[in-house]
Amino acid sequence: MSSFTRRHLLLGVGALGGLALIAPLLLANPYSSRLAQLLFMNILLASAWNLVGGFAGQISFGNASLFGVGAYATSMLWLAGFHPFLTMPVAALLAALYGVAWGWPCLRLRGPYFAIATIGVAEATRIVANHIEAAGGASGLTLPLEQDLGPVLLYALGAVLAVAAVLVSAAVRRSRLGLGLIALREDAQAAAASGVNVARQQVTVFAVTAALTGLAGGYYAVFTLYIVPEKVFGFDLSISLVLMVLVGGIGTVMGPVLGAGIYLFLEQFVLASLADIHLAAFGALLIFIILLEPRGAAPRVAQFVRLIRRRFG
Amino acid sequence: MVDLLSVLASGILVGTVYAYMAYGLGLIYGVLRVVNLAHGAFLTLGVYVTWWLNTTFGMDPLVSILITVPLGFALGATVERTLVFRLRDSPPVTTLLLLFGVWLIVRNALYLIFGGADRSLLTSYSLESLAVGPLTLSIPRLIVSAFSLLGFVVLALMLKRTWSGLALRAVAQDREAAALSGVPVNRVWAVAFGIGSALAMSAGSLMSLFYSVTPEFGARFLLKSFCVVVLGGLTNIGGILVAGIGLGIAEDLTAFYIHTGYRDVVSFLVLTAALVMRRADAD
Numbered sequence: 001m002s003s004f005t006r007r008h009l010l011l012g013v014g015a016l017g018g019l020a021l022i023a024p025l026l027l028a029n030p031y032s033s034r035l036a037q038l039l040f041m042n043i044l045l046a047s048a049w050n051l052v053g054g055f056a057g058q059i060s061f062g063n064a065s066l067f068g069v070g071a072y073a074t075s076m077l078w079l080a081g082f083h084p085f086l087t088m089p090v091a092a093l094l095a096a097l098y099g100v101a102w103g104w105p106c107l108r109l110r111g112p113y114f115a116i117a118t119i120g121v122a123e124a125t126r127i128v129a130n131h132i133e134a135a136g137g138a139s140g141l142t143l144p145l146e147q148d149l150g151p152v153l154l155y156a157l158g159a160v161l162a163v164a165a166v167l168v169s170a171a172v173r174r175s176r177l178g179l180g181l182i183a184l185r186e187d188a189q190a191a192a193a194s195g196v197n198v199a200r201q202q203v204t205v206f207a208v209t210a211a212l213t214g215l216a217g218g219y220y221a222v223f224t225l226y227i228v229p230e231k232v233f234g235f236d237l238s239i240s241l242v243l244m245v246l247v248g249g250i251g252t253v254m255g256p257v258l259g260a261g262i263y264l265f266l267e268q269f270v271l272a273s274l275a276d277i278h279l280a281a282f283g284a285l286l287i288f289i290i291l292l293e294p295r296g297a298a299p300r301v302a303q304f305v306r307l308i309r310r311r312f313g
Numbered sequence: 314m315v316d317l318l319s320v321l322a323s324g325i326l327v328g329t330v331y332a333y334m335a336y337g338l339g340l341i342y343g344v345l346r347v348v349n350l351a352h353g354a355f356l357t358l359g360v361y362v363t364w365w366l367n368t369t370f371g372m373d374p375l376v377s378i379l380i381t382v383p384l385g386f387a388l389g390a391t392v393e394r395t396l397v398f399r400l401r402d403s404p405p406v407t408t409l410l411l412l413f414g415v416w417l418i419v420r421n422a423l424y425l426i427f428g429g430a431d432r433s434l435l436t437s438y439s440l441e442s443l444a445v446g447p448l449t450l451s452i453p454r455l456i457v458s459a460f461s462l463l464g465f466v467v468l469a470l471m472l473k474r475t476w477s478g479l480a481l482r483a484v485a486q487d488r489e490a491a492a493l494s495g496v497p498v499n500r501v502w503a504v505a506f507g508i509g510s511a512l513a514m515s516a517g518s519l520m521s522l523f524y525s526v527t528p529e530f531g532a533r534f535l536l537k538s539f540c541v542v543v544l545g546g547l548t549n550i551g552g553i554l555v556a557g558i559g560l561g562i563a564e565d566l567t568a569f570y571i572h573t574g575y576r577d578v579v580s581f582l583v584l585t586a587a588l589v590m591r592r593a594d595a596d
Contacts, residue, residue, distance in 0.1 A: 287396065
C-alpha cells in the first residue's frame with residue numbers, strides 16, 4: 001500500500017516504544033496485565049470491525065464467527081504441538097478465508113439487510129461449533145496451562161498486534177481502497193458510477209477485517225487458555241465490538257482505539273458494580289449515543305486536544 | 314411414510330405460528346422502513362405476561378390475548394413516539410441499533426423480574442392430542458395454528474376494509490404522496506408500530522402454549538421472523554404465510570432426519586441465502 005507513509009511507521013514505532021516504557025506499570029500484577037491484554041484485544045477487534053463497519057458503513061453483527069475461527073485454529077494447533085506464535089498466521093488466514101466465504105455473498109447486501117444476514121451466519125456458526133465433537137463440542141477446549149507464555153511475552157504480542165491493527169486501519173483509510181469504501185458509504189450508486197468496484201473493494205477490506213479478528217481470537221485463546229463456543233462465537237462478543245466503535249467514533253482511525261479503552265473501563269469498573277443491570281446499562285448507553293452523540297467520543301477528544309494546543313502551544 | 318406425514322403436519326402447524334409471529338416485523342418495515350430489532354423483546358414479553366396471568370390468576374393463554382394485544386399496541390406506539398420517531402430521517406442502520414438498545418433493556422428487566430429460569434405453563438388441554446387417520450396431532454398446536462390463521466384474516470380485513478388500513482397501505486407505498494393527500498403520517502407510523510408490537514406480543518401468548526420461556530427467548534424467534542419476512546416478501550400476507558409454513562416444515566424435516574440440534578441452523582442459513590438471492594438493495 002503506497003499510502004503507508006514513513007510518518008505512520010514512525011508513529012507506530014513511537015507507540016510501541018511508549019507501550020514498552022509503561023510496560024512495568026501494567027505488568028505490576030496479574031490483574032493489570034490482564035487488563036492490558038484485554039485492551040490490546042479490544043483495540044484489535046474494534047479497529048478491524050471499523051474497516052468495513054465504519055469506512056464502508058456495513059454494520060456487521062457477525063464478527064464473532066471470525067473471532068471464534070481464529071481462537072479455535074490457534075487452540076487446536078497449539079494442542080497439536082505447534083508454538084502459539086506459529087499458530088497466529090494460520091488463525092489469521094483461516095479467519096480471512098471464512099470471512100471471504102460468507103462476506104463475498106453477503107456484502108452485496110446493504111444497510112440493514114447486511115446486518116441481519118451477518119446475524120444469521122454468526123448464529124449458524126455458533127450452533128455448528130457447539131456440535132463439533134472433534135473440537136470439544138459445547139464444553140470447549142482447555143489449553144496447556146504449563147506452556148503459558150507469561151505476562152511479558154503476552155504483553156509484547158498484544159502490543160504489536162494492536163499497533164499493527166491501528167496502522168493497517170490508517171493505511172486503509174488513506175488508500176484508494178479506503179476512499180472507495182467511504183464513497184460507497186456516502187452514495188453507493190455514485191461510487192459505482194465513478195468506477196469504484198463496489199463488490200470487490202468491500203470483500204478485499206473484509207478479508208483484512210477477518211484476518212485481524214482471527215488474530216484477536218488467537219490472542220484471546222493464548223492469554224485465557226480456555227475457549228468455549230458460547231463465548232468465542234457468541235452474539236455478545238459481536239455486539240460489544242459495535243458498541244466500542246460507536247462509543248469511540250465510527251469511521252475514524254483513532255475512534256476504535258478510544259472506544260476500546262472506554263469500553264474496557266466501563267466493563268471493568270462501572271458494570272462490575274452494576275452486575276444486575278449491565279445489559280440495561282449497555283442498552284441505555286447505545287440509545288444515548290445514537291440519539292445524542294452519533295459521532296462518538298473522538299470528535300470531542302479532538303476538540304479538547306485542539307483547545308489545549310491553542311492555549312499552551 | 315407415517316413418519317414423514319406427521320413431520321409435515323407438525324411443520325405446517327408450527328409454520329402458521331411462525332408466519333403470525335413474523336408478520337408484525339414485516340408490517341413495521343413496510344410502513345416505517347425500520348428494522349424492528351426489538352421484535353424479539355415484544356415476543357418474549359408476550360410470553361411472560363401470559364405466563365404471569367396464567368400462574369397468578371389462572372387465566373387461559375387464549376383469553377390473555379385480550380390483554381397482550383392492547384398492551385403491545387400501547388408499548389409499541391410509545392417506543393415509536395419517544396425513540397424511533399427522532400431518527401426518522403437517519404439511515405436505517407441507526408434505528409436498528411437503537412432498537413437493539415431497547416431489546417437489551419427489556420431483556421435485563423425480564424431477568425430482574427422473572428429471573429433466568431425456564432418458565433412454562435400447563436393448561437387442561439396442554440397434553441391432549443387428536444388422532445386423524447394414522448396421525449396424532451397435538452391439540453395446543455391445532456388451536457394455536459387456528460388462532461394464527463384467524464389473526465391473519467382479521468389483519469387482512471383490517472388492511473383492506475378500514476380507513477386505517479388504507480392509510481397504512483398508502484404510507485407503505487409512498488410516504489410523501491400519502492402526506493400530500495392528507496394522511497397524518499406521524500400518527501400512521503405510531504399506529505403501525507403499535508400494531509406490529511401487538512402482533513408480536515399476542516404471538517407470544519400463543520407460543521406460551523408450547524414453548525417454555527427465558528429472557529433469551531426472543532433472539533431465536535427474531536431471526537426466524539426475519540427469515541419468514543424476507544422469504545415471504547415483507548408485507549405480502551400470503552407470501553408470509555407460505556414462507557412461515559415452509560420454514561416450519563424445513564425445520565421439522567431437519568430435526569427429524571438430520572439432528573435436532575441443527576433445527577435452528579436451517580432458519581439462519583435459509584435467512585442468509587434468501588437475503589442474498591433477493592439481493593434486496595436497501596436505501
